[in-house]
Amino acid sequence: MITATDLEVRAGARTLLAAPGDALRVAPGDRIGLVGRNGAGKTTTLRILAGETQPYAGHIRSSGPIGYLPQDPKEGDLDVLAKNRVLSARGLDEILAAMARQQGYMEAAFDDKHRDKAIAKYSRLEERFAALGGYVAESDAARICNSLGLPDRVLAQPLHTLSGGQRRRIELARILFGASDGSGKSDMTLLLDEPTNHLDADSIHWLREFLQNHEGGLIVISHDVDLLADVVNRVWFLDAVRGEADVYNMGWTRYLDARATDEQRRKRERANAEKKASALRTQAAKLGAKATKAAAAHQMIRRAERMMEELDEVRVDDKTAHIRFPEPAACGRTPLTAKELTKVYGSLEIFTGVDLAIDKGSRVVVLGLNGAGKTTLLRLLAGTEEPDLGEVIPGYGLKLGYFAQEHDTLDDEATVWENIRHLAPDAGEQDLRGLLGAFMFTGPQLEQPAGTLSGGEKTRLALAGLVSSAANVLLLDEPTNNLDPISREQVLGALRSYTGAVVLVTHDPGAAAALDPERVILLPDGTEDHWSDEYQEIIELA
Template identity: 35%
Template structure:
C-alpha cells in the first residue's frame, strides 16, 4: 500500500533519515511517534510527493488516493464551510457552486433578459449534480461538520470569517468526507474539543483504509492504532500494538541494550587494563598485540540514548482560606444568548474541578468570570481570603514580548532568581542548552504554552485556573505537567479535552448542559462510570 525502502533524507545540516524503511498496509492504523523535529512531517511530505528523499524509494500502490491533513491549512474564504468541505471531493462541489450562482441570477432583475439561458443551464447542472449524488454528499458533509461540533449557522457562514482552529476542522472534514484509500493525519486532535475528539475517534475506528497519524493525545491514539512506527535517530522502528505496548517494548529493548553496553564496557576495561599493564614487557608483546587487534575489530555497542525528562518540583504555595471561589446568583449572557442564569457554585480548598460541556456551553466564560476577565451581568463572584491565582488561557501566549529571548522573559518575571534556578526551570519545560536564547517571536504554539506555564508555576499560586492547558503540548511535556500537577497542593479549576489529564487531576466535575448544571463529587473517571458517557450528551461510541 505505502512503502518506504532505505530512505535517507537531510534537511540543511540535520540528518533526519538514514536508510530507513517502513510499510503501511490497507486496513492498518498506525501511530507515528518521535521527538519534536525528528522528521514526522517530512515523512508525510515524502509520502505525498511534496518532498523527495535524497536516497531510497517511496512507493504507493497504483491508483491509491491519499488524503493528507496538516497543520498548515492555507487560505480559505469566499465560500461556506460546507462548500469548502465538498471542494475536496472534486466536481460535485464545482457544480454546487455553479447552482448557487445560477439560483442568484434567476432572482436578479438585472439579469431578467437572460433568464431562459440561465434556467436552461441550471437544468443541465442540476441533472449532473443529481447523477453524482450531490445531495447525499452535502448531507454527508454536514454530518461530518456536525461531528466536529459545527452548528448549522457556522456550516453556512463564510470560512474566511472562522478562527484558525475552526479552519483546521474544515480542512480535516474535507479529508474525512473524501474517504481516501489512505489517510495521513498530522495532529488531527489539536484544536478539537472533547465531543469532537470522541466523534473523530469513532469515525477513524470505522475507517477501512490505511491510516498513518501523529497525535499528542495519548488516549485518542491508543483507542485507534494497532501499530506504532517510531522515528529514532534516523531509523524507522516498527512495533505491533498500541502506545502502552510500545512503551513496554521500548523500555525492555532499552534495558537489554543498556545491559549489553555495560557488559561490553566491563570487558573492554579488563582488556585495556591488561594492555596498559603489560605493554612495556617484551615477554608479553605477542599477547598485547593480539588483544589490541581484537579490540580494534570489536563492534562497539552504543549506550541507549536516554529520553530527557526533567521533573518539575513545586515549591509549596501559600495556604488559602477554605472557601476559594464562590459564585452566587450569577447571570451572564452574550447579546440575546443567556449562558448562565442564577448560577451558584462554591469551590473549596484543595478541590480540583474539571468543567465539562459542549461547545458554547460556557466553560471558558466561567473561567473568565473567576479570573476577572469578564464581569457577571448580575450576581456576585467572590475570590476567598489569601487566594493567589494563576490563570492560563489561550490568549496568555499573545502577551509574551516577541523581542525577548526565553531566558530574558524568565529573568524579567523573576529578577530575584539565580541563573541556575531559571535554567533548571527552563529545562523542566523542555528548553535545554541554547534553546533559552530563542526569541519569543519564533516560538511555536507549544513552546509559547510551555514558557507561559513555566512562569506561572515557578512562583506557585494556590489557585490554578487553566483553560485548555495541554492544547499545544507534546506527550512528554504533558506527562511532566500531569505528574507535577498531581503533587500540587492548591486548588484547581480547569477545562481540558485531554482525557488522561482529566482523569489524572480532577476530584470534582462541573457539567454544563442545556438542561442545567450538574455537580459530581469524584473525578472524571467516576463521572464516566456514573453517567456512562465521556462527555456531556455523548454516549459511548456515539
C-alpha cells in the same frame, strides 16, 4: 504513497532524526503508528511528510492526495460556515456558492436574455455538482460530522463562533470527507496528529472503524493506545536517544514485544563489548610498558575504541519534567468573582447570566457538552476576551495563571527562551534556566521557535510559565492534552499538591480525580453543584 529518502530532521541545532535510504515509506494499506517520547520529533516529521515544512536534508516524494491534520489547525477564513469548510475538501463549497449566485441572478433578471444566461450557467454548475457526488456527498459529509459529534446546528455556524475543540473536529471531518466516497475507499494518504483529541467515546469508536477500513495510506500520532492497537499494522519508533527511526512491520502488540526484545539485546551487546574492551585496554596497558610492544598495545586500544563506536546507544530511561507548582501568592478570601457573564457570537447565544465565586484554595470543574462555552468562560475569566454583558471582578491579591487549550499564551515566532522571559518577566536568568531544565528544555532547544515545538512540548512550556508565576488561581483548559503518559502523571501529581484555587476544563477523568474538586459549574446554564461521583462518571463516559 510517500517515500522519504535520506531524511534528516533537525530542531535548531539539535538532530531529531537521521533515516538513511528509503526506510520511511508509506504505501496504500499501510497504517503506521508514529511513536516516541514527547520531543522525539514526531510532529516535526509528520509536518515534513505533509509538505508543510522542509527537512534539513533529504527529500520527500509523494503521489496521490494527502490529508493532513495538525495538532493546532490554522483554518484561515473563520467567517466561513462550518459545513462549507467540510465540503471544501471536494471543492463542493465553491460550486454551491456559485449556484447560489446564479439563483440570485435568475430571480433578479430584468429580461429573458439575462435570465436564460443565468439558467444556463446554473445548469452547468449543477451538472458539475452532480458529477462530484452532489447531494449524496452532502449527506455523506453530514454523516461524518454527526459521527464526530458535530450536529447540524454546529455545521450552520461560522467557524469563529465554535470552540477550539469543535473547529478541530471540523478539520478532521473535512479530511475524512475528502478521503471517503462513502465506503472508505480512497488513495489518499492520511497524516493525523492526535486525531482523538476533543472526541467523545462514541466518536473515537467510529474513527477507529473508519481508519481500519481506509484503503489508502495512514500515519497516526496518538497517545490513545487502544486506537493504535486496533488500527496500525506497522510502527515507526523515533528513538530520541539515538536520533533514529526503528521500523517494525507488525501490529501494535507484537511491536511492544519486539521493541522490548531489541532493547534487551542492545544492553547485552553493550555489556559484552564493554567487558571485551576493558580486557583489551588492560592488556594494552601491560604491553605498553615494553617499548617493543608499543605498536601492539596501540592496535589493541584502537580495536577497543572501534568496538564501542560500532554499538548502538543503549536506551536510557526517558527524561520527565519535574512539575511542581510553588506556594501561591497571598490573596483574600475570594480572589476571583464573576457576575452575570453573557457571551454571544452573532445570533448565537453561548451562555447567559453566569455567576461564580472562586474562593481561596477552591477546586472547581467546568462541565458541558462541546460548544457549551467552557473554553469561552475561561477566556473571559482570564481577561483574554470580553463578555457581552456582566463583569469579572478581581479580588484582593489575585494572581492569575492561565493555561490555554490552543496554547494562545505562547508566541509561535518567539524562541523558547523569549517565551519564558515574557511569561515570567521578573524572574532571574539562572532561575529561568533551571526552570526550563526541569521541564526538559536545555541547550540549543532554548533558541528553538515555539512554533516548531510538538503539542506536548508546547504544553510543557506553557506549564513552565505557570510554575514561574506563583499564581493563586489557575485556569486550566485541557492541560493533559498531547502529553505522553509519564508527563501526564507529572501534571496530575502537580495538581494534587497545589494549594491554590483551580478552575479546570477537562475530558480527562484522571485530571478531575487528581484535582479532587469541591464544586462543578454546568454550562451553558451556569448551574453550580457539589461535586459527586455522578459527575466523575460523566467525564469517564465522554
